[in-house]
Amino acid sequence: MKKFKMIMAAAVSAVMVCALAGCGGGNGGNTSSASATSAASEAAGGNDKLAQVKAAGKIVIGTEGTWAPWTFHDESDKLVGFDVEVGTLIARELGVTAEFVEGEWDGLLAGVSGGRYDMVINGVEWSEDRAATYTFTEPYAYIRTALIVPADNTDITSFEDLKGKTTANSIGSTYMTLAEDLGATVQGVDSLEETLELVMQGRVDATLNAEVSFLDYMAVHPDAPLKVVDLTEEASSVVIPVKMSDDNASFVAAINEAIENIAASGELSELSVKYFGSDITK
Secondary structure, three states: OHHHHHHHHHHHHHHHHHHHHOOOOOOOOOHHHHHHHHHHHHHHHOOOHHHHHHHHOEEEEEEOOOEOOOEEEOOOOOEEOHHHHHHHHHHHHHOOEEEEEEOOHHHHHHHHHOOOOOEEOOOEEOOHHHHOOEEEOOOOEEEOEEEEEEOOOOOOOOHHHHOOOEEEEEOOOHHHHHHHHOOOEEEEEOOHHHHHHHHHOOOOOEEEEEHHHHHHHHHHOOOOOEEEEEEOOOOEEEEOEEEOOHHHHHHHHHHHHHHHHHHHOOHHHHHHHHHHOOOOOO
């Protein structure tokens, strides 16, 4: 386990290389509109980010839209999920509306740096290296990483067994970096659904993902031949990244106050139970 903790530290140190290399993309998000709005709000609000957001009347939020139950599309193709509702409540507390722009994971954090999004709400885990590049809010949820394999697999029983194996994970994610640092060869994927399909088909040996996301998948697909064989001992903090800038101080403070308010009202816990079946906010 000592070896695993050292690898975990190396994983979060390496992930920013992937995150900063990403350049956005998207699944239908109107980035040109977001950029135009940003320019207009900057002119109206000066350099202060909070003033800009209030002048624009909305927060532009980057998210994947493919990672249930955090952010996904329902049967009517509407964007829904825990993070979608969290973002909507934060916007409400700030007196503005939430505009979600969808993009692939490996471009979301770069989109914050480039000004395409005011923030990213997508189950982002805190790491020391990310914190050196982005300003993070206080945590609003806590998750553990699960090692998932086919139900009939007997070769992989712990994270250390991934050496020489293959996994499927989102490009630029902490899960991908962790798998590589544990000695696995990683196949990049775009969604949790695709990830687990590859595991069940035997095209990869395993995957790493949020325990709560896997449990949500199994609730919908109870007969899926998959199992969790290992979990990280400590939970990771889920936070909201914004661009690191002195002009963002009041903006981050306002978001933290909003998180505190929806936690105190019980709304945050209610959303967690709604989407995860348990309270992961404490």
